[in-house]
Each structure stands twice: as C-alpha cells, then as structure tokens.
Amino acid sequence: MASPFKQVALFAPTPTTARGVSTKLSANKDKIAYTNGKTVIIRDLNTPSLATAYVGHVQNTVVARISPSGYYCASADVFGTVRVWDTVGEDNVLKGEYKVISGRINDLEWDGESKRIIAVGDGREKFGHAFMFDSGSSTGEISGHAKAINAVSIRHQRPFRAATAGDDGLIVFHQGAPYKYDKTIRTHTKFVQDVRYAPSGDHFVSVGSDSKVFIYDGKTGETVAEFTDSPHTGSIMAASWSPDSKSFTTSSADCTVKLWDVETRKATTTWTVGAGVNNQQVGNVWARDADIVSLSLSGDLNVFDARAGSKSARVITGAQKSITAIAPSSSTTFLAGTADGRVIEYNSASGEATAVQGDGHTNIVVGLAAVPNGKVISTGYDDKVREISGGSFARGSLGTSAQPKHLAAGEDGTAFVVEASGVEAVRDNQKVATLKTTFAASAVGVSKSIVAVGGEDQKVRLYNWSGTAFTETGVLENNKGVVSALAFSPDGSLLAAGDSSGRIVLFDVKEKKMITARWSFHSARVNSLAWTSDGKHCASGSLDTHVYVWSVDNPSKNVALKNAGPGGVNAVLWVAQGKLASAGADGCVRTWEIKL
Template identity: 45%
Template sequence: MAYTKKYTFAPLPYTCRGESIKLDADPKGESFTYTNGKSVFIRNLENPSIATEYVGHKAQTSVARFSPSGYYMASGDVNGNIRIWDTVNEEHILKNEIRPISGKISDIAWDSESKRLIGVGEGKESFGHAFSFDTLSSVGEITGHSKVINSVSIRQQRPFKAVTASDDMTVAFFTGVPFKYVKTIRDHTRFVHSVQFSPNGDFFASAGADGKIFLYDGKTGDKIDELSTAENTHTAGVFSIAWSPDSTQLLSSSADYTAKIWDVNAKTVVNTFEINSAANAIDNQQVGNLWKGDHLVTASLSGEFSYLDKNTSKISRSIDGHSKAITALSVSKEDTFFTGSYDGRVFGWKYGSEDDHTTAERVEGDGHKNQVTALSSIDNELVSAAMDDTIRHGSIADCKFTEKIISTGSLPSSISVSNDKTTVVATRDSVLIYNCQLEKIGQLEDPGFTPSTAEISLDSKTVFVGGQDNKVRVYDLSGGNLTLSGELVRNLGNITSLAVHPQLNLLAVGDSVGKIFVYDTETKEPVIQKWVFHSSRITSLDWSKCGGYLVSGSIDTNVYVWCRENPFKKVAIKNAHVDAVNNVKFLNNTSDLTVVSVGQDAAVRVWNVTF
C-alpha cells in the first residue's frame, strides 16, 4: 500500500492590485519561482507543468530568490521571516532562518558569491537589513528611506553596490561590503516599484508608478538618462523591469496592459506587447516579469503568465490557472476534469497525455463572480453553482458557459447529476430538482432541517439529503416529488459529504468530526464504521469506478484511500495540501487508482495509489 505524487499543477502567483510581484529564475535558466499562499513554487521555464513546492513558511509568502550558485533559495513572508533552504533535494532542507524586519518582506537580493543577502520590506525600526548567509550577522545598514522598501538589487561585480526603491518616491544607493548609505536619488514623483542592476554591472534602472524609467551608472549612482521620454512609452505606472542577459535591453511591465522592450543605448522602444487575454481589463495590468536566456515572461494582475517572442512582438504562449483557493472539482467521462475557485473562475484540465496533461483552459462566457461551491459534469455538459445563488450551464466541448442561468433563491452547497441528467441541488433552505434541460420539476419545501449536501442515485429513483442535524434523509423520487422513506442516523457530526456507490446499494457519509460511515441504503444500517482517521471535517468523498475503493479529503490537509472489501486497509496521503483539502475525485480512463485533489493552496495534485 503506497502512493506517489504524479503531478503538481501549480497555482498562479498571488497578486494584489497596486503592487508588483517578484519573479526569479535559476542561474541555469531552467526554472523560475514565485509565491502563493504559504508556499513557494518552482516551475520549469520550458515546461511549466513540471513544478515543485516548498511549504516551510507558517505565514503567507511574499518573495523568493535563487542564490547565484543555484543551490539555495531565500524566501520571505508577511511576518518578516526569511528562510534559506536547499533547492537541490526534494526535502528542501532548511539552511538558516532570520527575521530581519518586523513586517512583510517585499524583496530579497543575493550578492554574486552567494554569501550575503539584503532583505527589505515593511518594518517599524527599519525597512531593510543586510546579513551573512552562514552566520546571519550584519554586513551593513540599509537606511535612507522613510517608507516601505519595494525592491532591492545588488551589483554582481566587485566593488559591490546596492540600490533600493521605496514608497517614499526615492532610490537609495549603497556601497559595500559592509553596505553603507551613500545618497538618495529623487527623480521619481510617485512610488518606486522596481530597481535592477544590469548583469554586467555597468547600469541600474528604476521604474515607478509615475510611468517613468530612469537609467543610472552602476558604479557611481549618477543619472544617465530617462528612458521613458522616448516615443511609444508607457501610459501608466511601471511595476517591474528586467535586463537582457547582454545588458543592452530592458523589459518593462506596466499597468497600461503592455510590456515593452527598450534599447538602452538608443533609448528607444524596440517591441511592444499588448496583453488583453483577461475579460476584465484590470486583470491585464502587467505586474511582474523576468528575462532569462531566451525566455521573456510577464505576469498579469490575474496571475496569468505570458511568454513573449521578441522577434514577432507577439505572445508565444500563455499559462493560465487558479490563484485563489480551489473550492470545487468535477471529473468528466472524457480526459478532462474541471475546477472552480474562490474568485469564481472555472478551468478545464487535460490529463492522460504527457504533452497536454497540464493544459488549463478557462471556461469562458458569463461565469460566476464569486466562490464556486459545486461542479458536476456528465457527457458534454457542465453544471456549476456558486455563492451568487445561481446555477450555470456549460459546454465541455466548447469550454464555455451557455446563456442558461438559474437562480436558486439561496446559497447552493452541492450539485448531483444522475445518468439521465436529473439534477439535485442542495441549498440552505431547500433541495431543488431539475430535469435534463435544467427546468425545475420539484422541490423539498420546508424540510424542517438545514440541508448541507445532497446526492441522487444513478437511476434517479432516490435522493439522499444530509443535514446539519447529523442525519441523512432518504427520499424516493418520482415525477419531481420527494417522499421520505427513511433516515441514516449513526453519524455524530453535521453531514458534510455524500457519495453513492456506482453498483451497490451503498452510501458513504462523511461528517464534521472526521468520521466516515458506509450505509446499506436498503437496511439503513452502517456496514462500515471504522474509517475514523481524519481529525477534522470531511470535505469530499468519491467512489472509484470499480466501486472497490473510496477516497476522502478533509480540512486536516490529508487524503485517504479506503478499501471497501478490507476496511482496515488504507493509504494515507498526509499533508496533501497546505491548510485544507477541499475536494477529491478518482480520475476516469486510467488503468490504476489515480486520484486528483484540490485545496486551499490553489494547487491541483494527481496521485497514483497502489494497494
């Protein structure tokens, strides 16, 4: 009995309007890194589907930077902690930890010897600190600012220099080592978001909310020129800049929905890339970027990555996905599963092919505007429910929502669809019955309890309704009418998840105290009541296609796969997701026991399980 993690479909980076995000690449140009939630993600630049995750932080992460050697990563969080850890081994062994300032770490910079770092951000006594990699002892003072420092960069040649950019509209210049304040540069008129030394150390550039980009001498800090006086310049604030490897060009990303490449010597715009993939224009603001080798990547406010082709001035590739907690999951009969998230986005994911297994395609059309609470799919149809108190219908083939929108009258919590496409929706006040055209044909009015979840049998004859009173009501369904035929009463907590067995008269029931009962739906008595290893609320249950196994997910962060024929046999996937597992399903069209899980960390993971 064992499991292996087959894939991690990493989320997009966490973004906040008005703030830049930091992307960084390893020295070999093979991988790039960013943060989301309490995790740091490392993805392959050529094939972003290859991803690893670091979960050592206890607070929300804010920035991660590779060391020049490539062997270590320094990552910061909103509590002011910087953790330095190994990138080579899967265990990501912690090398050192320091809390240089009292607030959020906005940026980190390494020197070229991988021996010294500067961490900057929000603080009470100071906004930055320079320290040694090994001993954590101070290697200078970062002063000269009166507000939060947004960005820091260290010259990679001796003599070392450092520059910082701040919300006080200034850039500070330092010599080192030890790092000492030299002067303040006051060319910007609004927040300064980004500052970067060129790879050869001859220049550094700064960019800010005033839309201006300035070029300075890398050794003296003297201003050389303002690039943003050129034609076709940005018309809004610039969030991020990145140098080309040969130090002759600069990539900038702006709130005007564009990224531009600048010729530093000629002080002209060479390429302009317009990013307009998001339906909401604000989401197209470009808030982060990197330039490593032939890879030019810019990140939108939505979190979407755009790979830029400087030869054609076009986007060569886009990487989309979730950036907020994934709250709903459904597996279609084809090679696709669907996920819905806290921000209302729904995506379809391909699996089964090494070439396209991580393709995330957004379900377009008039979708939800807030948290998706449930998804269900059958044949070519997708049905979703959300906290906007609506059900929406989508086409799987077109990956698009249709114009069919049904109001539920109150918050829907679950969706279940039978083989003939009869749909049952549980809401806070009632249970709604719809036919294959999503026309309402029945309703459980004034149930006398608060429904929490509902499931319909595959033959559409029975509806099971879980309540917040620890009971499951069993109803016979005929012509849209529900008739109570019995109750399942052995659970000790609120009913949170149900799963109908695909062949037998069995129902798996999960509750708020982490217990799972399997009931015989004819006798109404439990046949399995030993699955009690979750420590918190069960969020999801699903039977395998053969019916021999049940998978469960919980807010205790764990996933369990249970054997029905031998209830004492189980496979435990501990810490499957950071904070909580929100949904689990068995994948179809796979020869082995393959489980997909989604969680509060906005990640999607696929597991192979063997008994």
C-alpha cells in the same frame, strides 16, 4: 517497504497579486519562482506539471528568489521572516530562518556569490537588512529611506553595489560589502516600484508610478538617461534585464509590456495584453535567453518571445485562490472551481491548464458535477447555477432561491442543489422540483433514482426521484457531526457519508443499514469523497490536510496521504484507475499514483 503511493504531478496555482502593488518574480534557467498565500512555487516553463511547492512558511509569503548558484531559495513573508531552503532534492531542507524586519518584506536579493542577502520592506525600526544567508549575521546597513522600500537589486560583480527603491520616491545607492549608504537619487516624482541591475553590472534601471524609466551607471550610481520614446501611460510595476544586458523589459498597469534597447534608448517592441483591470501588468522576469514572463493582475503569466516581435503570448493560467470543487469533464481533463469564482480546466496527461471562458461565477464555486453529453453543472455563492461545455460557460444561468451549499447530478442530467431550506432539482437551466426539508440540509449525493440528502442533524435521508418529485424512503443514522460529504458507489449499492467530526460511515443502500464506521481517521471535517470505478475503494479529503483511500473489503485497511494539501483538502477525484487528484486551500492540484 515501498510506499503505496507517490505524487506524480503538481498543477501549481498562479501568483497572488494585488492592485497597485508590484509582484516580484524570479527566474533560474527555465524555472520561475513566485508566491501564492503561504506557498512558494517553483515551476518549469516547459513542463507545466513539473512544479515544486514549498510550504514551510506559517504566514503569507511575498517574494521568493533562487540563488545565482541555483542550489538555494530565499523566501520572505508579511511578518518580516526570511527562510533559506535547499532547492535540490524533494525535502527542501531549511538552511536558516531569520526575522529581519518587523513588518512586511517586499523584496529580497542575493549577491553574486550566493552568500549575502538584502531584504527590504515596511518595518517599524528599519526598512531593510543585509545579512549572511548561512548565519544571519549582519553585513552592513540599509538606510536612507523614510518610507517602505519596494525593491532592491545587487550588483553581482565586485565591487558590490546595491540599489533600493521606495514609496518616498527615492532610490538609495549603497556601497558594499558590508553595505553602507552612498547617496540618494531623486529622479522619480512618485513611488518607485522596481529597480534592477543588469547581469553585466554596468547599469541598473528604475521604474515607478510616474510612468518613467531611468538608467544609471552600475558602479557609481550616476544617472545616465531617461527613456522617453513611446512611454507607458500607466504606473510601471516591474523591470527585468535580458541575459546579455543589451535590453530590458517593463510591465505597466496600462496593460502593456515593452522591450527597450539600451544603446538606442528606444522601445523596440510593445505587447498589449488585453484591456481592463484584470490585464494590468504587475510583475515580470526574464527567463532563459528570450522568454519574457509578465504577470497580469488576474494571475495569468504571459510568456513572450523577445525574438518574435509583437506576436501574442503563450498564457500560463491556473487557480489563483483556493480550489473549492472538482469534477471530470472528459477522459483526460477535469474542472476545478475556485474561491474567486473562476473555473479552470486541467489536462491530466499534458499538465496544461486553461481558464473556462464566458460569463462565469462572481464568487466561491461550491459545487461542480458532470452530467451526460459532456456537460458540467456549476453553482456558487453568487446564487447561480450554470452549465459548462466545450471549455466555456453556456449563456444564461438559473438563480437559486437561497445560497447553495452543495451540488450533485444524476444520470438523467438533473442537478440537485442543496440550500439551507431544502434541495432544488435543476435540468436544462429549468427548476423541475423543490424539496422542502424540516431539517437544515448540508450535503447531497445521487445514484440513478435515489437521492441522499445529509443534514445538520447528523442524519442522511434517502429519497426516490421520479424525475419530477421526491418521495422519502428511509433515514440513515450513525454520523457524529454535520453530514458534509456524500458519495454513492458506481453501482449505487453503497453510500459513504462523511461528517464534520472526521468520521465516514459506510451504508448498505438497499438494506438501509450501516456496514462500517471504522473509516474514522480524519480529525476534522470531511470535505470530499470519491469512489473508484470498480466500487472497491473510496478516497476522502479533509480539512485536516490529509487524504485517505479506504477499502470496502477490508475496512480497517487504508492508504494515508498525510499533509496532502496544506490548509485543507477540499476536493478529491479519481482521474484514472489508480490515479487520484486532490486539491484545496493552497490552490494546488496534486495527482497521486495509489497502489490499490
């Protein structure tokens, strides 16, 4: 039997970054691989919505590298585990899982035959391990460092060589295979952040926190030269080579990316990526013939064309932290708010993502709601209500009297902000009314002149909204936990109320009575509810990672999207008839075609 749903696109998050830490990126043809939380992302540089999210790790991942053959990916986490998995096919079949060191892995590298892997990092007994990818058996010893190893690179031609770089300021040169210590290279005076072999195997390059760049002979490890022309002024976090091995690029915390010519030993191009901490460059990789991808601390991926001189970059953006709220912004776009206060606009047709500009939130975005005139209201844990229109935050904001928990908006442009002590009604950046409640309010929904407020006492109260004041008109009971999500059907006749026990109760609003409580397949808190435009189906997203699409006409019938969002689904939204977007803890937005 054909599945009633299929995933049609994945809008990937950007890489996880940390200040002062080199972030490793890798590339294979026009795809790049990186990590975000527990997820490994392989994304297509040409088609943004063509991305793969691998979710096999149970701990936060640090580095992922695709094998030279392109068939496998090796990814590593903060607890020293390496997983090797199949990149061909949708199932990402696991080929092997190996515990290689007793701490965080900072980098790993495949040899040229796609058979051996060296993983390095910060272990207790040792800082690196060389092993066969299919059996995990040792293939040499990585030694010579006294502190954590930050990077490793392997010569892809025989005779194999490997270079490792560490926090002890040393580069250790290994012969292989099996790999064994050959010599220590003492060129840098501070942490060595990255070391990379040229595809030809003739040279390798090292960069570090001392802002220095050195090049070495690939076979012997002898130091060839230091590159001193127009140097970086900050720590150099990453280096990568062009496919022809004639040039390489470096990314630095001074917010610049430089392209170096190996023969002349000069910097031929310098790109400046803005200013300030968020634009510090912490990683890079050379993809395809001329695409240089450099990573900003903010998570943005800057794609430079090596042939185009110092022209500005194409920027690939997305959520870097978990997505906490979602709302439509036009017929083809929707907004997603994140746990770090950013709001991203996604185009469901092209797959492009752009960051909403302007003075935004500084903390978790807890609610987004569309109002007429193409505006979207947002609120967050910074206790502010803001307006978004035309891809940017409007100037000015409105402070709330307590921390917001939830948000909904009506057709008259009024936004209702839930706080612990009640609900504030906001319109045009002005408070128009406040509803003080005797119960702890937890969720809100609105339809025309009716406002529904859910409480921690497991009840939903209905209020009539006059435009300036609230009048209570009834109480709905039957939920079995804190009411966590409320949504009216488009015509306002039905109200779905989800709670912390995973139960969704469907009410008739006019009659103020329960229609069904059979929408109860979730096993944890219901975070979001969304109705189809015809009011016949309602989608729910839950902390239990699942999404369900429920039928009003047949309450016992549902479409189950199991494990739709690892870590929990925080938001669901119908972006078109039969097309659902879900987003959550892993920072991914997935869109699904549902047969209703």
